[in-house]
Amino acid sequence: MHITSDIHLHSNLSSCAKPEATPAAIIKACRDQGIRSIGFADHLWDKTMPGASKWYQPQDVEHVLSIKKTLAGEECQELSRGLKILVGCETEFLGGKQVGISREAAGLFDFVLIPPDHFHMKNYVFPADVNAPEDIKTIMIRRFMEVMDLELATAVVHPFHAMGFTPEMPYVVQSLISDNEYRECFIAAKQARCAIELHAGVAKPHEAGSGEDKFSPECIRMMTIARECGCSFSIGSDAHSPEPIIAGVYKRMERFADCCGITEAHILQL
Numbered sequence: 557m558h559i560t561s562d563i564h565l566h567s568n569l570s571s572c573a574k575p576e577a578t579p580a581a582i583i584k585a586c587r588d589q590g591i592r593s594i595g596f597a598d599h600l601w602d603k604t605m606p607g608a609s610k611w612y613q614p615q616d617v618e619h620v621l622s623i624k625k626t627l628a629g630e631e632c633q634e635l636s637r638g639l640k641i642l643v644g645c646e647t648e649f650l651g652g653k654q655v656g657i658s659r660e661a662a663g664l665f666d667f668v669l670i671p672p673d674h675f676h677m678k679n680y681v682f683p684a685d686v687n688a689p690e691d692i693k694t695i696m697i698r699r700f701m702e703v704m705d706l707e708l709a710t711a712v713v714h715p716f717h718a719m720g721f722t723p724e725m726p727y728v729v730q731s732l733i734s735d736n737e738y739r740e741c742f743i744a745a746k747q748a749r750c751a752i753e754l755h756a757g758v759a760k761p762h763e764a765g766s767g768e769d770k771f772s773p774e775c776i777r778m779m780t781i782a783r784e785c786g787c788s789f790s791i792g793s794d795a796h797s798p799e800p801i802i803a804g805v806y807k808r809m810e811r812f813a814d815c816c817g818i819t820e821a822h823i824l825q826l
C-alpha cells in the first residue's frame with residue numbers, strides 16, 4: 557500500500573493544533589512525504605446548530621473556511637503546485653441527531669469528517685459517570701450507527717477508539733466488540749457511503765502486537781473486517797503539527813494497511 561492522500565490534517569486554526577501548523581508548513585511536510593491529495597479538516601461547530609461548547613464556539617464555519625484565504629496566498633500556491641488541496645472539516649457529534657454542522661454548511665466543504673467517539677469531552681459528548689468498558693462499548697456502537705443515519709459524513713474518523721479513559725481502554729473496548737457487531741456497523745457505513753478512516757492511531761505499537769511493528773491485533777481485526785465488508789477508506793494522520801508527518805507516520809500506516817489487506821483500490825477518491 558502506498559499512501560498518497562491524507563484528508564485529516566489540522567492547521568493552526570484548530571485551537572488544539574500547534575502554532576507551527578501553518579497551512580504552508582503542513583503542505584510542505586505532506587508534499588515531501590509524497591502526499592498528492594491534502595485535505596485540511598479543522599475542528600468545527602456551525603453557529604446555526606444549537607449546542608456549541610465554549611471550546612467550539614469560536615471555531616465556526618467562517619473561521620474554518622478562512623483557511624481558503626491563506627491557501628490562495630503566494631506561499632501556499634507555490635507549495636501546492638501539482639497537488640490537490642481540499643478544505644473539509646472535523647465537526648462534532650453528541651449522539652442522536654445532535655451534530656455540529658447543518659446540511660447547508662456541509663455543502664460549503666469538500667468533505668465532512670465526523671468523530672463518533674470524542675469521549676474525552678465529558679458531560680458534553682459523553683456522560684462523565686460512565687466508565688465500564690461494556691457500557692462504553694454500547695454507547696460507542698450506538699453512536700457509530702447514529703452517525704450513519706445522519707448521512708452527512710464523508711468519513712467517520714478514528715472509529716471505535718474510546719478517548720478520554722486510560723491508554724489501554726480503546727483496546728479493551730474493541731476486544732468486547734464481536735466480529736458480527738463490527739460487520740453490522742461497517743455494512744451500515746458502506747450503505748451510507750461513508751468511508752472508514754485509516755487513522756494514524758491504529759498503527760501505533762501495542763504490547764499485544766507481534767513482529768517489528770507491534771501493531772495491535774484488535775486494530776488489525778477491526779480494519780480487516782471493514783475491508784471485508786466492502787468499505788472504502790480515507791487516510792487520516794490527524795496531524796496537529798508538521799512533526800508526525802516529517803517523522804514518517806505514513807510509513808507505519810502503509811505497513812498497517814498491508815496487514816489488513818487494504819490497498820490503494822480501497823481508498824476514497826475525492
Ligand SMILES: [Zn+2]
Nearest residue numbers: 646671713714
Ligand atoms: Zn478527532
Ligand SMILES: [Zn+2]
Nearest residue numbers: 564566646794
Ligand atoms: Zn482530528
